[in-house]
Amino acid sequence: MEATIVQEKVKHYPVLLKEIISIITPQYGGTFIDCTFGQGGYTQEILKNRNNKVIGLDRDEDSSIIAQKFEKKFPNRFIFKNLNFSKLNNLELRDENIRGIIFDLGYSLNQIKDLKKGLSFNSNGDLDMRMGLNKFSANDVINKLGGKELEKIFKFFGEEKDSKLIVKNILKERLIRKIDTPHLVKIIENSKRKRNFKSHSATKVFQALRIFVNKEITELIYGMINAVKVLKKDGVLVIVTFHSLEDKIVKYFFRNLSEHKSISRYHPKKNQDEIKFKMIKKKPITPSINELNENYQSRSAKLRYITKKENFYKINTDIFDKFRHLIEIENFGEHL
Numbered sequence: 142m143e144a145t146i147v148q149e150k151v152k153h154y155p156v157l158l159k160e161i162i163s164i165i166t167p168q169y170g171g172t173f174i175d176c177t178f179g180q181g182g183y184t185q186e187i188l189k190n191r192n193n194k195v196i197g198l199d200r201d202e203d204s205s206i207i208a209q210k211f212e213k214k215f216p217n218r219f220i221f222k223n224l225n226f227s228k229l230n231n232l233e234l235r236d237e238n239i240r241g242i243i244f245d246l247g248y249s250l251n252q253i254k255d256l257k258k259g260l261s262f263n264s265n266g267d268l269d270m271r272m273g274l275n276k277f278s279a280n281d282v283i284n285k286l287g288g289k290e291l292e293k294i295f296k297f298f299g300e301e302k303d304s305k306l307i308v309k310n311i312l313k314e315r316l317i318r319k320i321d322t323p324h325l326v327k328i329i330e331n332s333k334r335k336r337n338f339k340s341h342s343a344t345k346v347f348q349a350l351r352i353f354v355n356k357e358i359t360e361l362i363y364g365m366i367n368a369v370k371v372l373k374k375d376g377v378l379v380i381v382t383f384h385s386l387e388d389k390i391v392k393y394f395f396r397n398l399s400e401h402k403s404i405s406r407y408h409p410k411k412n413q414d415e416i417k418f419k420m421i422k423k424k425p426i427t428p429s430i431n432e433l434n435e436n437y438q439s440r441s442a443k444l445r446y447i448t449k450k451e452n453f454y455k456i457n458t459d460i461f462d463k464f465r466h467l468i469e470i471e472n473f474g475e476h477l
């Protein structure tokens with residue numbers, strides 16, 4: 142049996158692995174981009190075919206430790222770049238037959254269990270939440286950013302109903318001392334008007350902060366645009382999302398490129414020639430009962446994919462207009 146490279150501190154289950162493999166069909170050979178390499182769960186499966194190459198990207202430098210083992214085991218067939226996937230057009234890909242690009246968004250269980258990264262509300266000490274290649278941390282956001290900005294972050298990225306009260310208490314508290322992770326959790330718990338017994342009180346604010354610190358909306362939008370450009374004819378773009386905001390953005394972008402609808406009120410409907418992508422399944426694919434039994438963490442995963450019908454580089458999309466308000470919120474971080 143072939144030895145596996147994916148070694149984990151925590152058992153690792155690549156989400157929707159079987160489904161992804163059946164969509165990208167690596168058995169037919171080609172080059173694939175694993176935009177969120179992580180521990181290499183998808184890459185390992187793709188490289189089983191000796192005719193395949195994989196380019197792995199990850200913003201977290203910790204991924205390069207596993208990536209080095211892949212580079213040794215698969216010389217000339219695997220390369221890794223510690224790069225944000227929004228910059229995927231900076232790679233020299235002109236001569237590559239890119240047959241599939243995968244995004245498995247968010248963070249891994251290993252990252253959340255690494256308390257130094259401060260992604261979990263169980264972390265002790267300073268707030269952080271940087272996945273890698275960031276300009277600022279959650280510590281800067283909570284201790285320096287203005288109240289209006291914080292409120293928008295919690296409301297739009299976390300759908301937190303008590304944003305106003307939480308921010309009021311953050312502003313009060315930070316006049317006295319620097320707010321760290323346990324302290325922020327306390328402030329949120331004390332500010333919530335209703336207790337939610339299904340999830341931790343701090344879940345929404347922590348999600349919002351993680352999105353903001355890692356500019357996840359901007360990353361996703363630029364990542365998708367650059368991915369559809371570099372794909373070759375018949376290539377597939379596959380995206381796995383984990384929360385409704387990400388899924389809404391992916392769904393909008395995919396529909397926009399693959400349907401007859403007008404891209405905005407000011408643009409006429411597209412004609413058949415302008416539709417350069419196929420979306421075979423309108424509904425997202427979700428984990429099977431078996432997968433949920435093995436890996437409950439996958440419960441919110443949604444997979445969508447589109448196929449490129451012909452080679453071209455320029456695309457016509459109004460995604461920036463549609464989600465401008467979210468990109469503008471992420472730009473609040475430029476002043477930190």
Ligand SMILES: C[S@@+](CC[C@H](N)C(=O)[O-])C[C@H]1O[C@@H](n2cnc3c(N)ncnc32)[C@H](O)[C@@H]1O
Binds near residue numbers: 155249360
């Ligand atoms: C859910 S994990 C991927 C797990 C992977 N599919 C596997 O099987 O090991 C998501 C990974 O994407 C990385 N990531 C998140 N946003 C990124 C971005 N904008 N650019 C590059 N990597 C990113 C994270 O650091 C994390 O390692």
